[in-house]
Amino acid sequence: GDSVTQMEGPVTLSEEAFLTINCTYTATGYPSLFWYVQYPGEGLQLLLKATKADDKGSNKGFEATYRKETTSFHLEKGSVQVSDSAVYFCALSVSQGGSEKLVFGKGTKLTVNP
Amino acid sequence: DGGITQSPKYLFRKEGQNVTLSCEQNLNHDAMYWYRQDPGQGLRLIYYSQIVNDFQKGDIAEGYSVSREKKESFPLTVTSAQKNPTAFYLCATQPTVSSYEQYFGPGTRLTVT
Numbered sequence: 001g002d003s004v005t006q007m008e009g010p011v012t013l014s015e016e017a018f019l020t021i022n023c024t025y026t027a028t029g030y031p032s033l034f035w036y037v038q039y040p041g042e043g044l045q046l047l048l049k050a051t052k053a054d055d056k057g058s059n060k061g062f063e064a065t066y067r068k069e070t071t072s073f074h075l076e077k078g079s080v081q082v083s084d085s086a087v088y089f090c091a092l093s094v095s096q097g098g099s100e101k102l103v104f105g106k107g108t109k110l111t112v113n114p
Numbered sequence: 115d116g117g118i119t120q121s122p123k124y125l126f127r128k129e130g131q132n133v134t135l136s137c138e139q140n141l142n143h144d145a146m147y148w149y150r151q152d153p154g155q156g157l158r159l160i161y162y163s164q165i166v167n168d169f170q171k172g173d174i175a176e177g178y179s180v181s182r183e184k185k186e187s188f189p190l191t192v193t194s195a196q197k198n199p200t201a202f203y204l205c206a207t208q209p210t211v212s213s214y215e216q217y218f219g220p221g222t223r224l225t226v227t
Contacts, residue, residue: 032214034214034215036218041221042220042221043118043120043204043206043218043219043220043221044157044204044206044218045218046215046216046217049214049215051214089156089157093214099145099164099211099212100208100211100212100213100214101159101162102216104156104157105156106154106155106156107154107156
């Protein structure tokens with residue numbers, strides 16, 4: 001079935017370090033791909049998305065490129081801040097019975113130290 | 115002020131009691147979802163509803179029930195049949211059933227002792 005695999009955390013970085021969180025997927029068809037972020041004690045917020053191969057999603061300095069050949073959607077940021085500390089979820093959309101549903105990875109916790 | 119409201123933020127119950135979690139939205143979105151989040155498990159889909167008076171089971175529906183009597187509201191009842199009810203519960207909406215994006219409420223943390 002459709003699934004998402006994220007690198008296991010936790011990930012701990014110093015401020016201004018480079019961030020990569022790996023995400024690969026298995027899907028039939030051509031899913032849309034998403035990164036969601038969850039700050040402590042809150043719900044999820046959409047961070048960025050890509051709807052077709054080679055699309056690059058970007059927001060708040062984060063980027064991810066939809067790579068069909070490697071079935072990947074890795075999240076990157078050139079210089080992280082303390083405020084980026086959160087849990088990041090990779091997700092894909094699947095069509096089921098005429099509707100779109102999301103399948104989530106298990107999440108990667110990021111801690112950025114000053 | 116548009117958005118998704120989940121109340122209360124924290125909920126405590128004794129084992130054997132049913133408890134209902136509220137989810138209200140004023141975004142005029144068609145579809146609504148309930149997820150359960152456990153540490154290290156990601157999000158798992160409990161129930162979803164695409165239109166009023168209709169809903170479908172997700173991956174872990176056992177021990178839960180829902181209703182969708184109004185477009186704005188999708189309450190989740192955690193019954194005494196749910197073996198491990200302590201978790202963080204998230205409600206989400208989707209503009210239409212064919213939309214890609216979901217929007218999440220702030221969540222309710224349920225603790226059952």
